[in-house]
Amino acid sequence: MPTSREVAIFEAGIKLGALYHQFVGTPVSLESVELLERVIERSVLSQPFVKKVHVSINKDMIKKSENRFGYCELEGKMLYVEVSVEVEGETVRALLETDETGYPLMRLEE
Amino acid sequence: MPTSREVAIFEAGIKLGALYHQFVGTPVSLESVELLERVIERSVLSQPFVKKVHVSINKDMIKKSENRFGYCELEGKMLYVEVSVEVEGETVRALLETDETGYPLMRLEE
Amino acid sequence: MPTSREVAIFEAGIKLGALYHQFVGTPVSLESVELLERVIERSVLSQPFVKKVHVSINKDMIKKSENRFGYCELEGKMLYVEVSVEVEGETVRALLETDETGYPLMRLEE
Amino acid sequence: MPTSREVAIFEAGIKLGALYHQFVGTPVSLESVELLERVIERSVLSQPFVKKVHVSINKDMIKKSENRFGYCELEGKMLYVEVSVEVEGETVRALLETDETGYPLMRLEE
Structure with missing residues (x-):
C-alpha cells in the first residue's frame, strides 16, 4: 500500500495536471486576469486534500x-x-513554473 | 458576403460553444460558484463583439x-x-438553457 | 423567429467555438496528429446539423x-x-483559419 | 530531493489529472468512442515518462x-x-475508475 506521503505526492500531481488542462485556452485580458487567478485557486481548493494553493499568471x-x-x-x-x-x-x-526552455514544468519541491 | 446580422449570429454561436467547452468540468462548490459565474462572464466579455453577458449556474x-x-x-x-x-x-x-429533456440547448432569441 | 439560414449560421458558430475550446491544449506529436484530426472531425460530426467537416492541423x-x-x-x-x-x-x-496577424479567425464563407 | 519512485508517482498523478480535464466534455457517440479511446491513449503516451496506458470508455x-x-x-x-x-x-x-459512490477515483495501484 502506498504511504501517506506517496498519496500526497500523487494528489499534488493530479491537481496540477487538472488545473492546467481545465483552464489553458481561457480567454483572458489584463482586466480579468486576477479574477481568473482567484477562480483557479478556488477550483483547486475545492478538491480533496488541498491545504493551500497560490496561482499567479504572468501579466507581462x-x-x-x-x-x-x-x-x-x-x-x-x-x-x-x-x-x-x-x-x-x-x-x-x-510547483508549476516555466523552465529555462520555456516548458511549463511541474515538480515536487525539494 | 454575410450581413451584419448574420455575422452577429455566427459570433453569438461561437461564444456559447466556446464557453461551454472551456468551463464544463471545472471543479466547483456552493462557495465558489458565484466567482465562477463572474469569471465566465469576464472571459466572454473579453472577446470581440460581445455587448452583454449574463451567466447563472444552478445552485440546486x-x-x-x-x-x-x-x-x-x-x-x-x-x-x-x-x-x-x-x-x-x-x-x-x-441563450443557453436546459430544455425539458435535460439537453443544454443553445438558441437564438426570437 | 430566426430563418433556417440564420439557425444554420448560429450552429456553425457553436461547432467552431466548441471544438476549439475542447481540444486546444491536447498533447500531440507528429505521430499522433492525424489521429487527433480524425477524432475532432468525429466529435463535430456527432453533433446536430453537421453535414461535413474537415480538420487539418499544421504539421510544420x-x-x-x-x-x-x-x-x-x-x-x-x-x-x-x-x-x-x-x-x-x-x-x-x-472556416477556422489563422489570419495574417496570427489570430485564429472563425468566419462564414462568402 | 524526491526519489525516482516519488517522481514517478507525481508524474502518474499529472497524467490522470491532465487527461481527465482535457477530454471530459468531448462530444462522443457509440460510433466514435473507440477512436476517442485511442486518441486519449496517444496523447498520454506522447508525454514524458509514460510507459503504457490503457483507456476504456463505458459503452453502456x-x-x-x-x-x-x-x-x-x-x-x-x-x-x-x-x-x-x-x-x-x-x-x-x-488507475482512474469509478468507485461505488459514482466518484471517478484516481489511485495508485497497491
Missing part, C-alpha cells in the same frame, strides 16, 4: 500576447502555481 | 451533485447564459 | 513547437477547419 | 447518456484508465 506575457481585440488565451507558460497537499499529516508542496 | 444542481468531498464538476445542464452580440449596429441575443 | 507548426520531450500542445493557430451545417435545406459553410 | 453509459441527437459528452464516470509511468527504472501504476 498577457500584455505581449494580447491580439488586436485586446485579449489572449491562457497558456501554460503564463502560469505559476504552488500547491500544498496534506494526507494524514504528511504535507507535500509542488 | 450543484448541491445535489456534490460528492463526498463537497464539490462537483460544472456540467452543461447547470448553465444558464444570455449573451448579446453587436456587429455594426446589429444586435443579436442568444 | 507541430514540429517547430515540439518541446524537449518530443510533443507539444494543440494551439488554435495550428488548426484549419471547414464545417458545413444544414438546417431545413439551408447549408452554411464556416 | 454512452448508450444511456445519448441525447435525442444520438450523442453525449464524455463524463469522468465513463472513464477507466490504467497508466504506467517509469522514472529511472522505477515503475508505478495508477
Whole structure:
C-alpha cells in the first residue's frame, strides 16, 4: 500500500495536471486576469486534500500576447502555481513554473 | 458576403460553444460558484463583439451533485447564459438553457 | 423567429467555438496528429446539423513547437477547419483559419 | 530531493489529472468512442515518462447518456484508465475508475 506521503505526492500531481488542462485556452485580458487567478485557486481548493494553493499568471506575457481585440488565451507558460497537499499529516508542496526552455514544468519541491 | 446580422449570429454561436467547452468540468462548490459565474462572464466579455453577458449556474444542481468531498464538476445542464452580440449596429441575443429533456440547448432569441 | 439560414449560421458558430475550446491544449506529436484530426472531425460530426467537416492541423507548426520531450500542445493557430451545417435545406459553410496577424479567425464563407 | 519512485508517482498523478480535464466534455457517440479511446491513449503516451496506458470508455453509459441527437459528452464516470509511468527504472501504476459512490477515483495501484 502506498504511504501517506506517496498519496500526497500523487494528489499534488493530479491537481496540477487538472488545473492546467481545465483552464489553458481561457480567454483572458489584463482586466480579468486576477479574477481568473482567484477562480483557479478556488477550483483547486475545492478538491480533496488541498491545504493551500497560490496561482499567479504572468501579466507581462498577457500584455505581449494580447491580439488586436485586446485579449489572449491562457497558456501554460503564463502560469505559476504552488500547491500544498496534506494526507494524514504528511504535507507535500509542488510547483508549476516555466523552465529555462520555456516548458511549463511541474515538480515536487525539494 | 454575410450581413451584419448574420455575422452577429455566427459570433453569438461561437461564444456559447466556446464557453461551454472551456468551463464544463471545472471543479466547483456552493462557495465558489458565484466567482465562477463572474469569471465566465469576464472571459466572454473579453472577446470581440460581445455587448452583454449574463451567466447563472444552478445552485440546486450543484448541491445535489456534490460528492463526498463537497464539490462537483460544472456540467452543461447547470448553465444558464444570455449573451448579446453587436456587429455594426446589429444586435443579436442568444441563450443557453436546459430544455425539458435535460439537453443544454443553445438558441437564438426570437 | 430566426430563418433556417440564420439557425444554420448560429450552429456553425457553436461547432467552431466548441471544438476549439475542447481540444486546444491536447498533447500531440507528429505521430499522433492525424489521429487527433480524425477524432475532432468525429466529435463535430456527432453533433446536430453537421453535414461535413474537415480538420487539418499544421504539421510544420507541430514540429517547430515540439518541446524537449518530443510533443507539444494543440494551439488554435495550428488548426484549419471547414464545417458545413444544414438546417431545413439551408447549408452554411464556416472556416477556422489563422489570419495574417496570427489570430485564429472563425468566419462564414462568402 | 524526491526519489525516482516519488517522481514517478507525481508524474502518474499529472497524467490522470491532465487527461481527465482535457477530454471530459468531448462530444462522443457509440460510433466514435473507440477512436476517442485511442486518441486519449496517444496523447498520454506522447508525454514524458509514460510507459503504457490503457483507456476504456463505458459503452453502456454512452448508450444511456445519448441525447435525442444520438450523442453525449464524455463524463469522468465513463472513464477507466490504467497508466504506467517509469522514472529511472522505477515503475508505478495508477488507475482512474469509478468507485461505488459514482466518484471517478484516481489511485495508485497497491
